[in-house]
Amino acid sequence: MHGGDTSMPGTADLTVALRPVTEPDLAMFRRLCVEPELIGLDWAGFRDAEAPARRFAVDGYLGEDDGRLIVEVEQEGAAAGLVSYTSGRYAGRASYWEIGIVLLPPWRGRGIGWRAQALLCDYLFHHTPAQRIQAGTHPENVAEQRALEKAGFQLEGIVRASEFRAGQWRDGYLYSRLRDDPSPWAAATGG
Structure with missing residues (x-):
């Protein structure tokens, strides 16, 4: 799964790809459990740093109802972070995916996030x-709002008191992308 963007200054030659988690990636997963500055606003407290290895041993993070893929910048041969997906269901048989992303600090603000999220949507x-x-x-998180919009998502609204963070309940923004929404790749390349 590959995606590039020639319309962003300074990122014309960046190619972002998604790939399955490998055992060496578990070091990054362990860090995400114990280093608050890597997560930013999504930090929810310290977690078991060995839990990622246990999950990897079960299904390599490629579960039927949830999973994670590594975001890789191909020119650098480096893991920039990860994307996640979890299944949900509205009334009846209306299933959907909830996605998320974590980019390591050196990779933020470089156009990688929107591409990775668009690639994940294409994959799903x-x-x-x-x-x-x-x-x-x-x-x-204005940067993530812009990334989601560039990845083809539309703001649906505010979800009140949806998250407990930093000692209080906080609102969140909910975005969605539907299967038949316009491709973000066409918009990014002017096509």
Whole structure:
């Protein structure tokens, strides 16, 4: 799964790809459990740093109802972070995916996030029958709001008191992308 963008200054030659988690990636996963500055606003406290290895041993993070893929910048041969997906269901048989992303600090602000999220949507729409993919973000995370919009998502609204963070309940923004929404790749390349 590859995606590039020639319209962003300074990123014309960046190619972002998604790939399955490998055992060496578990070092990054362990860090995400114990280093608050890597997560930013999504930090929810210290977690078991060995839990990622246990999960990897079960299914390599490629579960039927949830999973994670590594975001890789091909020119650098480096893991820039990860994307996640979790299944959900509205009334009846209306299944959807909820996606998320964590980029390591050196890779933020370089156009990698929107590409990775667009690639993940393409992957999920291609390999599953889901009609809807949704993502939440914080009202103060303007960079992620822009990334989601560039990845083809539309703001649906505010989800009140949806998250307990830093000692209080906080609102969130809910975005969605539907299977038949316009491709973000066409918009990014002017086509």
